[in-house]
Amino acid sequence: MTPSWRLLFAWAWALPATVTGDHDSSRVCRALAETLPGFVAFPDTPAYEAHNAYWSARQSELRPACFVAPTSAQDVARAVRVLTKRGARFTVKGGGHTAFDGGSNMDAPGVTLDLAGLDSISVSADRRTVSVGAGNRWINVSEVLDPLGLAVVGGRVSTVGVSGLTLGGGISYFSGMWGWACDNVRNYEVVLASGELVNASPTVNADLFWALRGGGGSNFGIVTRFDLVSFEQGELWASTLVYPGTVTETLIPLVHDLLVRELPAAPAAHTFFVMAYVAALGGYLTLSDQFHARYSDILCPPAVFAPFHNATLPKLFVYTRLSTVSRLSLDIEQPRGMRQAWWETTVAATATPDLLLDIFSMWQDFVERLLATAAADDPTVTPFLIFHPIPLNVLGAMQVNGGNALGLEPEDGPIMIVQMNVLWTSAVLDDAIQDGLRDLVARVETLAASRGARQKNGYIYMNYAEKSQDVYAGYGEENLARLRSVARRYDPEGQLRRLWRGYFKL
Ligand SMILES: Cc1cc2nc3c(=O)[nH]c(=O)nc-3n(C[C@H](O)[C@H](O)[C@H](O)COP(=O)(O)OP(=O)(O)OC[C@H]3O[C@@H](n4cnc5c(N)ncnc54)[C@H](O)[C@@H]3O)c2cc1C
16 A cells, blocks of 8 residues: 555544544435345335334434345455445444434434344354354344353343444453453454455464454444354253342442352352332332352352341242243343343442442432432333453453453452443433432442542443443453554444444544
C-alpha cells in the first residue's frame, strides 16, 4: 500500500460517527430487498412486528426503517455489502437481550439485521464440537444437546442469544470447570466489513479469534456461526432458595466464603446471589441459586452449599432438583417487555465480607430513595443487586488457547461481579432510575477503591453494562491497544465503527 493510501485509510478510521452516507431509508431498504428478495420486512407488517420483539421494552420501542432477516452467511455478506456501499447505518440482533435502548435495535433511517434465520445446529461425529448458527437462543442448543447427554459452556437463561452472550464473555453453569462461553469457542465464522466470509480459530486469523473471545462483535464483523466445545453432561443438581430480606446480612459472609474458599475446591459448582425489593411480595427478598454439574443427591446438598441449607436459617422457598440444562434455563427465565436498566462494576475479593456488606447497605439506601420517589408512581419498580462470584478456578480456566480479551487474570482474583438492575414500566421514570443507578455505581466504585478493592483495570462485564459505561477501558491498556489494532486490520476503513450503531465501540 502506498503512503498516501495508508494516510487515507488512517483518516477514514478516525472519522466521526456523523459521516455522511445514504440515509434515505426507503432507498437503502429497497436496495436490500432487491438483493435479498423476501428477506426484508417493512414497517406496519406482521413480519416487521415479529422481528421487533425484544426482551427490554427500551429496545422494542425503537423503529428501524426495515428489518433484514438473512438465512445464510452468504445473505449476511450480501446485506453488509449493500449497507457499507451506501454508508447506511445498521445494527445487529442476535437474541435481542440487551437491556438498553439501541443495543441491538435502532430508529429509522437505521436498519436492523435480525440473525434469527441463522438457526442451524449440528453436532460433530466425534461429539466434541457443536456448530451453532448465530441466530440461535440457548434453549435451541440445549434442546438438541440434552437428549444426547452433551452440553456446552453457554447461557443460563433459555431465550438469551448465543451470539451476544458468547461475544461479550458468557457466564455459565459450567464456568468453574471450563471458563466462560468465549473460552470454549473452537472457531468463529465471520462476515467482515468488506463482505468477505472468514474463519477465526487458534490457527486461522488467530488475532481475530483472540479479539472475538470477549471483545464483543460490533467492532470486528458479524459472526454467522460459532463452533463450540461440547462435553458429556447428564442432569445437574440445582437448588433455589429464597430467604426473607432479614437474613441477607447473615448470608453475605457465606457468599464471600464461597468466592474465596469454597468454589475453587468445587469446580463443578456454580452460583449467583440475588437481593431484590419486590413490592408485590411484600419487600426485601434474597435468593441463592446453586448448581452442581457432578452431584446427584437431592436429599442432601453438596458440602460447598451446605451452610445455605442450614435448618436454622428462615426460608420462604426451597426447590432442589436434578435437571437438564433446558429445564434449568426455563426455570430462571425472566419476564419480557418491561423497561430494564442493567449496570455493573467488579470488585476484588477482600479478606473479610465487610465490603460486600457495605455494598448491600449502599444499595438499600438507593432502594429506599427510589421507593420514596420514583416507585411511588409505578408499583412495578423492582430493584436488584446481584453478586456473581468469579473464583480463581474460573479465572484459571480463562487462560486456555492464549487467553481471552477480557484482561482478567488469576493473579488479580478472585473477583465479584456486582450487578445493579432495575425493572419498571413507566417511561417517565427513565431518567430518575438511570441517575440513581449511575450514582450508586459511582459510590460502590469509590468505596471499593478506598478499600484497595477495585479490580486492577476497573473491569466492567460488557454483557451487564449500561451503554454509558466505559467497558473497554476495563480490559486494560495493552488489551485495548491490541483490540484496536485487530479492528483496524479487519476493517481498515473503519466502516463498522462508523455504521454499526449500538453496544460498545473501541
Ligand atoms: C434474562 C437474561 C439472562 C441472562 N443470562 C446471562 C447469563 O447466564 N450469563 C451471561 O454471561 N450473560 C447473561 N445475560 C446477559 C447477556 O449475555 C447479554 O444480554 C447478551 O448481550 C445477550 O445476547 P443477545 O444475542 O441476546 O443480545 P443482542 O441484544 O441481540 O446482542 C448483543 C450485542 O451483540 C451484537 N451481536 C449480536 N449478534 C451478533 C453476531 N452474530 N455477531 C456480532 N455481533 C452480534 C449486537 O449487535 C449487540 O451489540 C443475560 C441477559 C438477560 C436479559
